[in-house]
Amino acid sequence: xxxxxxxxxxxxxxxxxxxxxxxxxxxxxxxxxxxxxxxxxxxxxxxxxxxxxxxxxxxxxxxxxxxxxxxxxxxxxxxxxxxxxxxxxxxxxxxxxxxxxxxxxxxxxxxxxxxxxxxxxxxxxxxxxxxxxxxxxxxxxxxxxxxxxxxxxxxxxxxxxxxxxxxxxxxxxxxxxxxxxxxxxxxxxxxxxxxxxxxxxxxxxxxxxxxxxx
Amino acid sequence: xxxxxxxxxxxxxxxxxxxxxxxxxxxxxxxxxxxxxxxxxxxxxxxxxxxxxxxxxxxxxxxxxxxxxxxxxxxxxxxxxxxxxxxxxxxxxxxxxxxxxxxxxxxxxxxxxxxxxxxxxxxxxxxxxxxxxxxxxxxxxxxxxxxxxxxxxxxxxxxxxxxxxxxxxxxxxxxxxxxxxxxxxxxxxxxxxxxxxxxxxxxxxxxxxxxx
Numbered sequence: 030x031x032x033x034x035x036x037x038x039x040x041x042x043x044x045x046x047x048x049x050x051x052x053x054x055x056x057x058x059x060x061x062x063x064x065x066x067x068x069x070x071x072x073x074x075x076x077x078x079x080x081x082x083x084x085x086x087x088x089x090x091x092x093x094x095x096x097x098x099x100x101x102x103x104x105x106x107x108x109x110x111x112x113x114x115x116x117x118x119x120x121x122x123x124x125x126x127x128x129x130x131x132x133x134x135x136x137x138x139x140x141x142x143x144x145x146x147x148x149x150x151x152x153x154x155x156x157x158x159x160x161x162x163x164x165x166x167x168x169x170x171x172x173x174x175x176x177x178x179x180x181x182x183x184x185x186x187x188x189x190x191x192x193x194x195x196x197x198x199x200x201x202x203x204x205x206x207x208x209x210x211x212x213x214x215x216x217x218x219x220x221x222x223x224x225x226x227x228x229x230x231x232x233x234x235x236x237x238x239x240x241x242x243x
Numbered sequence: 244x245x246x247x248x249x250x251x252x253x254x255x256x257x258x259x260x261x262x263x264x265x266x267x268x269x270x271x272x273x274x275x276x277x278x279x280x281x282x283x284x285x286x287x288x289x290x291x292x293x294x295x296x297x298x299x300x301x302x303x304x305x306x307x308x309x310x311x312x313x314x315x316x317x318x319x320x321x322x323x324x325x326x327x328x329x330x331x332x333x334x335x336x337x338x339x340x341x342x343x344x345x346x347x348x349x350x351x352x353x354x355x356x357x358x359x360x361x362x363x364x365x366x367x368x369x370x371x372x373x374x375x376x377x378x379x380x381x382x383x384x385x386x387x388x389x390x391x392x393x394x395x396x397x398x399x400x401x402x403x404x405x406x407x408x409x410x411x412x413x414x415x416x417x418x419x420x421x422x423x424x425x426x427x428x429x430x431x432x433x434x435x436x437x438x439x440x441x442x443x444x445x446x447x448x449x450x451x452x453x454x455x
Contacts, residue, residue, distance in 0.1 A: 138406075
């Protein structure tokens, strides 16, 4: 019992330190949480979104076309094919922040089929597939940006909005101890960004998406 | 690595004739067809053509269209240059494979990489018709109509079957050149590559197959 209390106190202190560190790094202060839901991207179910995609993982490089299709309010289907039409993966993803089982793999090539790789991929792509059902828990701001936070297990997700902007243009994912990944969205048109960059810190894994209009 | 990761290949090109969609019936004499195909590819030293690639996914109402140019020179030189929707290049020369896009380029040695060796063999086998003798890895069905020969290859190897349920090759009866290639995946998605504006035995500089 004593140990449990000590562990709990330690956890709370760590969490507080993480927040303090983040606030200090970004020079932000706490503000009143605005009434705001996440503005979803890729919501138009009548059309699909096509991106030229590069995935760099360690020494491996995969390039091709990513097709993103909204199947319903909560499910996005993401199909990655090489330039020559060979399918690399076909995954259906829900919001990982509110669904325990948030992805279904319809197909994936064998070199990428290991559980850890699939889970990392689904987590990363899932961050592109948010919807309005996720609730922010607190908010921070500096002179240029507003940071709205979601907490899920041991991670904090900061959705970053420029001043007076409707759509978030960045997501920072922090663990208790450090920044895990950073996703930047550029030039939003017709419910989708024209380009996206996702970078992991501490893991040699990066994605670049550039929208193609056909 | 296994045959399943093989890319699809390049053939001697089609004429400008529209493809007939009339019914295909069982080929009467497929040994003769294979022999004549082999003879035709023996006399073809180089190929240059345009191509259009349509990727059909069940989740899309329309196919994804890519376009480009293709060059082949005996014995083992291939250049596959995509121009739409963006620039992408594959060059095969001797035992090396080179891939380049706007932001990255990489070279592979097929002799030290089994996957790429199989890819290389598969590509060349389709160009010279040898693929049709590969009954070890494929079950083949031969059909024809008044304009085209049509061969269906069903993979036997399990790992390739996971990727492709069948490959369809259409040969023009006039010159035994490949006019269309269709790769069908498990689940029904498929890729169709059609070849246009062919030039056979044109003088193609070796520089076309340099890695740059």
